[in-house]
Amino acid sequence: MLFNRVRFWGILLLLFVYLVGILVLSVISLHDNKHGRYRNGVEVTHQHLSKSKNFDFGIPGFRSPSRRSKINWCADLRYIDPPGETIALASFPGSGNTWLRYLLQQATGLFTGSVYKDYGLLKNGFPAESVLNGSVLVVKTHEWGPKSRNKFSKAILLVRAPAASIQAEFNRQSGGHIGFASPDRYKRMRGRYWQQFVTDKLNGWQQMNLDWLYNFTGPTHVIFYEQLVDNVEHTLRTVMAFVGVRVDEGLVQCAMERKEGIYRRKKRAVNFDPYTEKMKERIKEVQEKVYGAIYNLAAPATS
Numbered sequence: 001m002l003f004n005r006v007r008f009w010g011i012l013l014l015l016f017v018y019l020v021g022i023l024v025l026s027v028i029s030l031h032d033n034k035h036g037r038y039r040n041g042v043e044v045t046h047q048h049l050s051k052s053k054n055f056d057f058g059i060p061g062f063r064s065p066s067r068r069s070k071i072n073w074c075a076d077l078r079y080i081d082p083p084g085e086t087i088a089l090a091s092f093p094g095s096g097n098t099w100l101r102y103l104l105q106q107a108t109g110l111f112t113g114s115v116y117k118d119y120g121l122l123k124n125g126f127p128a129e130s131v132l133n134g135s136v137l138v139v140k141t142h143e144w145g146p147k148s149r150n151k152f153s154k155a156i157l158l159v160r161a162p163a164a165s166i167q168a169e170f171n172r173q174s175g176g177h178i179g180f181a182s183p184d185r186y187k188r189m190r191g192r193y194w195q196q197f198v199t200d201k202l203n204g205w206q207q208m209n210l211d212w213l214y215n216f217t218g219p220t221h222v223i224f225y226e227q228l229v230d231n232v233e234h235t236l237r238t239v240m241a242f243v244g245v246r247v248d249e250g251l252v253q254c255a256m257e258r259k260e261g262i263y264r265r266k267k268r269a270v271n272f273d274p275y276t277e278k279m280k281e282r283i284k285e286v287q288e289k290v291y292g293a294i295y296n297l298a299a300p301a302t303s
């Protein structure tokens with residue numbers, strides 16, 4: 001009798017420990033969650049692999065997500081009060097969205113939000129993750145379609161050349177914590193996996209950019225990632241002017257001093273080109289189509 005009771009409580013205790021263990025593990029694995037969404041049969045992957053993303057942007061202190069952020073902000077970050085317009089920072093994944101958010105937070109002292117809740121970012125300098133209103137400067141989104149667009153009155157569309165953004169996205173998905181895909185990842189399933197990935201992402205890249213360009217009715221400011229890299233300060237100032245935030249020269253200067261720490265993307269000697277001639281042809285075609293649309297739409301406004 002006594003023995004049975006001891007065994008009963010013993011088993012119950014084990015079960016309890018087991019359940020707590022599972023709970024802890026699932027909370028931890030939330031950090032590494034990949035969110036894949038499907039739209040029109042195209043998978044849009046919202047990579048929230050914070051570690052690899054951090055690696056990508058080289059944000060100091062980011063690579064140890066268990067510790068508190070070590071980002072030295074130029075000013076104590078705050079929300080916009082009273083709130084202003086809700087402005088999208090729309091981009092296809094792998095286009096430098098987080099880096100631009102970082103630069104904006106440095107240069108304005110204001111939080112940027114997101115339609116996602118990336119726990120890695122949340123704990124490391126972006127506490128306004130999942131804030132989607134005018135109390136933040138801009139709101140990150142990789143989404144497209146009417147339901148995603150109509151939450152915003154203005155939009156910044158950040159565009160990066162598709163070959164680079166697709167590869168960045170592949171690195172993030174396959175490279176895990178290290179942040180890069182090993183060469184044999186490209187050879188998976190005799191290369192068919194990579195091929196399908198390129199086809200799907202290129203499709204998404206085109207749809208996302210064209211939908212925002214043609215279907216978003218509010219004021220839209222298009223910037224290129226490559227232009228941001230080449231001339232950070234000028235591009236950042238155009239974004240700030242578009243957003244309508246007061247420019248504090250001291251903060252902008254401080255942000256520029258800290259942009260290097262942030263944009264220390266680990267350069268990797270890529271000793272092979274993962275794109276076949278056929279892929280390159282298709283990428284070029286799609287890129288020209290989208291860039292053509294950007295120039296056609298933007299030209300009358302800027303001249």
Ligand SMILES: *[C@@H]1O[C@H](CO)[C@@H](O)[C@H](O)[C@H]1NC(C)=O
Binds near residue numbers: 131133134135
């Ligand atoms: C903005 O959204 C956040 C998070 O949902 C909320 O706490 C805050 O009150 C909102 N602010 C305004 C002005 O609506």
Ligand SMILES: *[C@@H]1O[C@H](CO)[C@@H](O)[C@H](O)[C@H]1NC(C)=O
Binds near residue numbers: 215
């Ligand atoms: C614009 O929106 C319509 C309706 O939602 C959609 O069918 C169309 O594909 C969109 N255009 C682009 C370029 O995405």
